[in-house]
Amino acid sequence: MDFAYTPRLNDLKARARTLTDTIMAFELECEHNNGLSEQSHATIKAAVLDAGLQAINTPAEYGGAGLSILEQAVVQDELGKLTGALWDTVWRPANPLAHATPEQIERYLIPEARGDRRDAVAITEADAGSDFSSATTTAKPDGDDYLINGEKWFVTVGDVADFMIVLANVEPDNAPTMFLVDSDAPGVSIKNVPRYTHTFVYEHPEFTFDNVRVGSDAVLGGVGNGLELTRDWFTEERLMIGARTIGAAERALTLAVDWARERVQGGQRLIDRQLIQGMIADSVVDITVNRAYTHQVAWEFDQADLTDPTVRKTLHAKAATVKLAASEASNRVVDRAVQIFGGRGYIRDYPVERLWRELRVDRIWEGTSEIQRLVIANEANKRGLDKLLSFPQE
Ligand SMILES: Cc1cc2nc3c(=O)[nH]c(=O)nc-3n(C[C@H](O)[C@H](O)[C@H](O)COP(=O)(O)OP(=O)(O)OC[C@H]3O[C@@H](n4cnc5c(N)ncnc54)[C@H](O)[C@@H]3O)c2cc1C
Structure with missing residues (x-):
């Protein structure tokens, strides 16, 4: 067993840190303007390409950085320090694109890896959230085409994405299927752009799809595979949320310790007060324990035989454990950081305030904390605790 970072991981972490520092300069612009100017986006895009951290999850042959899951987690841990969700300016094509056909790779994946196109994932509906399998958007066969009808909510990056990965049920059997839909296709429209608690560099609009015509070449990953692709997407995304929230917590704690x-106050530094020391110690525990487990599961993912459905299910539950533990722990850390900053911790110009506001959603999206608990308990029931609690064997 070896817990040391390899020279490659050290190098990646250093590159990700330099990129994070560069992007951090745009945080207040994003907070004050609820987004960035075109010029700022262009500067960040150039910095991402310069760092070689574009599309880190995409094979190098398609123009991505081609990183393993552990390597991606190390990068996301650094990027997670950014407020305004500026980590999302470091584009990473949605995982279902791993199932793209050669034509879809040319049309969508390669331009996205370069940073010339952008996707959004549209699964959630007004009445299909945690239970996304109850989605009612339909895809009706019409000759060689499909007509898509329905409504999707919370579509992150939907304001700038030029194509969407849409979950719809193919009639007449209601086969859940993912479709690649160009945002400018006739019948696609934005219904509403709600304001959220956090400041996010992009929006999360609600979309309607009104008889949107797509060809059969728009099917991603095969008819009927939409729910499985969604679950696989969740597994990787939940690991990355774990990594990002830990990075965010580290930044908040570092700022809080420096401040303390x-x-x-009262003739003593805050750091000399035992009640403050308790908050710092609890935060160190929350960060270190969760970073170690996030790295462990990311490493396991890279070793695993993902063609084995049982292995995939266990990893799905382990990723849920990561997401539940890390997002809840990081929320505790950023809350304590606000407390240590006192009134200043409640001012938006202070990063701890933004981190506190922005980490709240990590307990909601990509499956709420309650849903992660259900996934974990379901695995314990179906396949037992052994694999959930143990290290993999050589
Ligand atoms: C900012 C933001 C961005 C998002 N981006 C995207 C995106 O890009 N694409 C996308 O498709 N979706 C996106 N989502 C949607 C997100 O994944 C859902 O909000 C989330 O899955 C919860 O669904 P819901 O909001 O419908 O809540 P509900 O499912 O209605 O849940 C409400 C409450 O009930 C609890 N609950 C639900 N079912 C159970 C159960 N069986 N047992 C116990 N408790 C339960 C939940 O834990 C929660 O506390 C985003 C959401 C937000 C807020």
Whole structure:
């Protein structure tokens, strides 16, 4: 067993840190303007390409950085320090695109890896959230085409994405299927752009699909495979949320400790007060334990035989454990950081305030904390605790 970072992981972490520092300069612009100017986006895009951290999950032969899951987690851990969700400017094609046909790779994946196109994933509906299998968007066969009808909510990056991966049920058997839909296709429209608690560099609009015609070449990953592709997407995304929230927590704690060392009240530095020390110690525990487990599961993912459905299910539950533990722990850390900053911790210009506001959604999206608990308990029931609790054997 070896827990040391390899020179390659060290190098990736250093590159990700440099890129994070560059993008951090845009945080206040994003907070004050609820987004970035075209010029700022262009500067960030150039920095991402310069760092070689574009499309980190996409094979190098298609123009991505081609990183393993552990390597991606190390990069996301650094990027997670950014507020305004500026980590999302470091584009990463949605995982279902791994099932793209050669034509879809040419048309969607390769331009996206270059940073010239952008996707959004549209699964959730007004009445299909945690239970996304109850989605009612339909795809009706019409000759060689399909006509898509329905409504999708919370479509992150939907305001700038030029294509969407849409989950719809193919009639007449209601076969859940993913479709690649160009955002400018006739019948696609934005219904509403809600304001959310966090400031996010992109929007999360609601979309309607009104008789949107797509060809059979728009089917991604085969008719009827939509739910399985969604679950696989969740597995990787939940690991990356774990990694990002830990990075965010580290930034908040670092700022809080620096502040506690400087700030004097009642003749003593805050750091010398035992109640403050308790908050710092609990935060160190939350970060270190969760970073270790996130790295462990990411590493297991890279070793695993993903063609084995049982292995995939166990990893799905382990990724749920990561997401549940890390997002809840990081929310505790950023809350304590706000407390240590006192009134300043409640001012939006202070990063701890933004981190506190922005990490809240990590307990909701990609499956709420309650849903992660259901996934974990379901695995314990179906395949037992052994695999959930143990390390893989050589
Ligand atoms: C900012 C933001 C961005 C998002 N981006 C995207 C996106 O890009 N694409 C996309 O498709 N979706 C996206 N989502 C949707 C997100 O994944 C859902 O909001 C989430 O899965 C929860 O669904 P819901 O909001 O319908 O809540 P509900 O499912 O209605 O849940 C409400 C509450 O009930 C609980 N609950 C539900 N079912 C159970 C159960 N069986 N047992 C116990 N408790 C339960 C939940 O845990 C929660 O506390 C986004 C959401 C947000 C807020």
